[in-house]
Amino acid sequence: MKLLIIEDNEELLQNIRTYLKREGYICEFAQNYREAFDKVMSYTYDVVLIDIMIPGGSGLQVLRELRSVNPQAGTIIISAKNALDDKVKGLELGADDYITKPFQLPELHARIKAVNRRNQRDGQEILNINEIAIDTDSMEVTIDDSIVDLTPKEYDLLLYFASNKNRVLSKQTIAEHLWGDYVDHLTNLDFVYQHIKNLRKKLESAGAQNYIESVYGIGYKFKVPRQV
Amino acid sequence: MKLITKFIFIYLIVTVIVLGIGGYLSYFIIKGEVDKEMKWRFMDRIDRVTYLLEQGKSFKLEKMQDPEGRNLIVRPLPHVVEPEINFKDTLVWHDRLQQMETNLKVSAFRTVEDTSYYISTHGALVESDDITEAVTQILLWILGMQLIGAIGLGFIIPGRLFKPFRETLDRIKNFSIQNKQPIRAKETNVEEFNDLNHFVEEMTRKAVADYINLKEFAENASHELQTPLAITQGKLELLTETDLSPEQYKYVEASQRSIKKLSRLSESLALLTKIENHEFTNKDKVNFTKLITESTRAFEEFIMLNGLEVNTDLEEGVTLNIHPVLADIMWTNLFQNAIKHNIENGQIDITLTNEQLKITNTGQELEVDPDKLFGRFKKAEQGMASIGLGLSIIQRIVDQNDYTISYENDGKWHSITIRF
Known part of the structure; x- marks a missing residue:
C-alpha cells in the first residue's frame, strides 16, 4: 500500500514513517504545501494523511485538490485542533476520517486500514489470520467456516488486534x-481485561x-507467527 | 434620579438662594433710593420757601398749606441762628387710613435778611411693607419664569442635547466582543461627547484586540502543545517495539499515561478558555431527557464493571435552550464525576425535571471545603489521576446559560443540583 504523509513536523513524521514502514507500507511524505501539492498532482496514493496546519497553505486546500484529481484515495486528517468546525469542515470536504494529536500510532494504523478497506471496494474484504477470517463488510468473524458470535465491542477489539499484529x-x-x-476521565481500566477475557474465551472455544x-x-x- | 432632574433641582435651589439674597438687597436699594429722592424733594421745597422769603413773600405763621396742599411750617425766630438742616422719621396720624404712618420730616433753620426762620415739612414715606411686597412679587414672577424655563430645558436637553450621549450608550449596550467590531466614534459638536466617543472607541478597540489575542493564544497554546506530545507519544510507542525489559516497559507506560494526562489538561484548558470567550453562543433546543438516556446507555459498561447502581427519574421531553456541545460536555462531566468519585457497589441517582437536574452519588467523605471544589485544579484527594477541571468547566457552562449550581454533601452522599 502506498501512503502520502503530509506533516511539517520532522519528528512526528519520522514516528509515523518508522511505524508504518514496519507494516510494509510505502511511505512518501511532504512537509509543506508546495511539496504536498506536487505529489498529490503527480502520483496516486491509497491513503493520504493530511495535517491541517502546514507551512505555505492549508491542509484542507490539499484535501480539496486531492479530491478533484483522485477521489478514490482514502484521506485522514491529522489535527491538533479538536475545534469542532475544523472537524466538520474536514469531513464535509470528503475526508474519510479525522484524528487529533496526540494520537497513538496503533490507532492511526487501525484507521488507515479501515479507511483503505472502505475505499477499495473491489479489493479483499476478508481479513485472514490463519484460521480466523474477519469479514469487514458484514462484520462477521468465522473460524474454520463456523461463525463466532461476538459483541460489537469484541469485534472491534479483534479487528484492532488484527490491524496491529x-x-x-x-x-x-x-x-x-x-x-x-x-x-478520558476514567482511571480504572479493568474493563479492558474483561473484554479481552471474553474475546479470548470465545475464540478458543471456536x-x-x-x-x-x-x-x-x-x-x-x-x-x-510471521508466515514466510 | 436622572441627571437632568438633578441638574434642574440644583439649578432651582441656587436660583432660590440667589433670588433671596437679591430680594434682600433690592429692598434696601429701593428703599434707599426712594428715601433719598424724598429727601431731595423736601430739601428742594425748603430751598423754594427760602427763595420766596428772600423775594419778600410772607407766609402765614404756624401751620399752612402750600399751593399744592403739602404740609409746610414756616416760623420766624426771635434771634438769629446758624443755618442747619435735620432729617427725622416721625409717626403722623393719617386721617384716611386711620392709623399712624411713618413720615419723613425735614426741618431747617434759614436766615433771610436778619430774620431766622424755622422751616419744616413732612410727608408719608413709602412703607417698607409695600417695598417688601413689591420686591417679593417681582421675585416670585422671576422664580416662576425660571421654573418654566428649567422644565422646558428639561424637555429639550434630554431630547436634543443628550442625543449623542444616548446613542453612544445604546451602542455600548449592544457591543458584543465576539463580533470583533469596536464602537466607531461618531463626531458631534460637543467636546465632552466627542471625548467620550473617542475614549469608547479606543477602549473597545483594545478590548477586541486583547480578545483576539487571547483567543489565538488559547488555540495556539493548545496546538503547540499537542504536536510535541504527539511526537513523544509516538517515540514511546516505537520504544515499546524494541527489546525492553519488564521494568523498562513499566516506565514507558507511566510516561504514556503522563502524556495523556498532559494532553487532556491542555484540551480542557483550551475548552475553558473557549467557553469563557463565549465561543459557544449558538443556542439550540436540546432534549436533555434523550441526552441523559443515551449517555447512561453508553456508560453502561463502566457502570456495570464498577458494580454501580444507577437510578433515573427523568421527566419526559425536558428541552433546554443551550449550545448542543456545551450540553453534552456539561452532562458528560457531571456523570463521569459521579462514576469516578464513586465507591465499590455504589449508587447514582439522577432526577430531571423541567426546573432542575440533580445527580446524587455515593462516594468518599469530603475533606475539603465544598465551595472550593468549583475552582480550577481543586481536587478532593490530591494526587488523584484526574486533573481537577471538570467542575470548573461545568460551572462555566452553568454561568454562561444563567443556571445555578449547588453542591450538597451528607456523609457519603454527594449531590449536585443544576437549576435551569
Whole structure:
C-alpha cells in the first residue's frame, strides 16, 4: 500500500514513517504545501494523511485538490485542533476520517486500514489470520467456516488486534480505541481485561489458537507467527 | 434620579438662594433710593420757601398749606441762628387710613435778611411693607419664569442635547466582543461627547484586540502543545517495539499515561478558555431527557464493571435552550464525576425535571471545603489521576446559560443540583 504523509513536523513524521514502514507500507511524505501539492498532482496514493496546519497553505486546500484529481484515495486528517468546525469542515470536504494529536500510532494504523478497506471496494474484504477470517463488510468473524458470535465491542477489539499484529497494545490504547472520549476521565481500566477475557474465551472455544498474550500486566499483544 | 432632574433641582435651589439674597438687597436699594429722592424733594421745597422769603413773600405763621396742599411750617425766630438742616422719621396720624404712618420730616433753620426762620415739612414715606411686597412679587414672577424655563430645558436637553450621549450608550449596550467590531466614534459638536466617543472607541478597540489575542493564544497554546506530545507519544510507542525489559516497559507506560494526562489538561484548558470567550453562543433546543438516556446507555459498561447502581427519574421531553456541545460536555462531566468519585457497589441517582437536574452519588467523605471544589485544579484527594477541571468547566457552562449550581454533601452522599 502506498501512503502520502503530509506533516511539517520532522519528528512526528519520522514516528509515523518508522511505524508504518514496519507494516510494509510505502511511505512518501511532504512537509509543506508546495511539496504536498506536487505529489498529490503527480502520483496516486491509497491513503493520504493530511495535517491541517502546514507551512505555505492549508491542509484542507490539499484535501480539496486531492479530491478533484483522485477521489478514490482514502484521506485522514491529522489535527491538533479538536475545534469542532475544523472537524466538520474536514469531513464535509470528503475526508474519510479525522484524528487529533496526540494520537497513538496503533490507532492511526487501525484507521488507515479501515479507511483503505472502505475505499477499495473491489479489493479483499476478508481479513485472514490463519484460521480466523474477519469479514469487514458484514462484520462477521468465522473460524474454520463456523461463525463466532461476538459483541460489537469484541469485534472491534479483534479487528484492532488484527490491524496491529505482534505489537504491544497498552490497556490505555485499547480502551481509547474502543470507547474514545468516554475513557478520558476514567482511571480504572479493568474493563479492558474483561473484554479481552471474553474475546479470548470465545475464540478458543471456536477452535482458534490463543493469540492474545498478556504483556507484563501493562498490555496485550496479538501474536501471530510471521508466515514466510 | 436622572441627571437632568438633578441638574434642574440644583439649578432651582441656587436660583432660590440667589433670588433671596437679591430680594434682600433690592429692598434696601429701593428703599434707599426712594428715601433719598424724598429727601431731595423736601430739601428742594425748603430751598423754594427760602427763595420766596428772600423775594419778600410772607407766609402765614404756624401751620399752612402750600399751593399744592403739602404740609409746610414756616416760623420766624426771635434771634438769629446758624443755618442747619435735620432729617427725622416721625409717626403722623393719617386721617384716611386711620392709623399712624411713618413720615419723613425735614426741618431747617434759614436766615433771610436778619430774620431766622424755622422751616419744616413732612410727608408719608413709602412703607417698607409695600417695598417688601413689591420686591417679593417681582421675585416670585422671576422664580416662576425660571421654573418654566428649567422644565422646558428639561424637555429639550434630554431630547436634543443628550442625543449623542444616548446613542453612544445604546451602542455600548449592544457591543458584543465576539463580533470583533469596536464602537466607531461618531463626531458631534460637543467636546465632552466627542471625548467620550473617542475614549469608547479606543477602549473597545483594545478590548477586541486583547480578545483576539487571547483567543489565538488559547488555540495556539493548545496546538503547540499537542504536536510535541504527539511526537513523544509516538517515540514511546516505537520504544515499546524494541527489546525492553519488564521494568523498562513499566516506565514507558507511566510516561504514556503522563502524556495523556498532559494532553487532556491542555484540551480542557483550551475548552475553558473557549467557553469563557463565549465561543459557544449558538443556542439550540436540546432534549436533555434523550441526552441523559443515551449517555447512561453508553456508560453502561463502566457502570456495570464498577458494580454501580444507577437510578433515573427523568421527566419526559425536558428541552433546554443551550449550545448542543456545551450540553453534552456539561452532562458528560457531571456523570463521569459521579462514576469516578464513586465507591465499590455504589449508587447514582439522577432526577430531571423541567426546573432542575440533580445527580446524587455515593462516594468518599469530603475533606475539603465544598465551595472550593468549583475552582480550577481543586481536587478532593490530591494526587488523584484526574486533573481537577471538570467542575470548573461545568460551572462555566452553568454561568454562561444563567443556571445555578449547588453542591450538597451528607456523609457519603454527594449531590449536585443544576437549576435551569
